[in-house]
Amino acid sequence: MSREEVFFDPGQVKSDVGERKSRSRLGVVVTGVIGGSLVALYAVATPFVSPALRKICLPFVPATTAQVENVLSVLRARSGSLVDIGSGDGRIVIAAAKQGFKASGFELNPWLVWYSRYKAWREGVHRSTSFYISDLWKVSFAQYSNVVIFGVPQMVSSLFV
Structure with missing residues (x-):
């Protein structure tokens, strides 16, 4: 019967925890950027789209x-x-x-x-x-x-x- 020896490396555990924190932080940043972009797009697009949804459509068409x-x-x-x-x-x-x-x-x-x-x-x-x-x-x-x-x-x- 052979016995496996397992060595505990505290440096590896710290590295894994740091990597998970880094990925978590990156996820929060990416989510914030995407969410902020969608809110900005909504804020800019709504005034242009909403007049088209009225009883009488009033779209913005620039005068030539x-x-x-x-x-x-x-x-x-x-x-x-x-x-x-x-x-x-x-x-x-x-x-x-x-x-x-x-x-x-x-x-x-x-x-x-x-x-x-x-x-x-x-x-x-x-x-x-x-x-x-x-x-x-x-x-x-x-x-x-x-x-x-x-x-x-x-x-x-x-x-x-």
């Missing part, structure tokens, strides 16, 4: 240069205040302010409103523009002499009834 020029050509013979309902990234409001209008934009998406404010500041028209985070169904536009809205035809009849 041609569309901005068309709006400006209609406004050439006009003056006063202007409001862009669903102003998105503020292209029309900023272009109108450059033409001398006191222009405002109403947008539901806070990211787009903050971006519009920054863009107006960067282009030097922040004193003649204002952007509001607001549900356009809860705002009166009676104070504005020019109203700009496009993109969703079924919206127009509901707003001006």
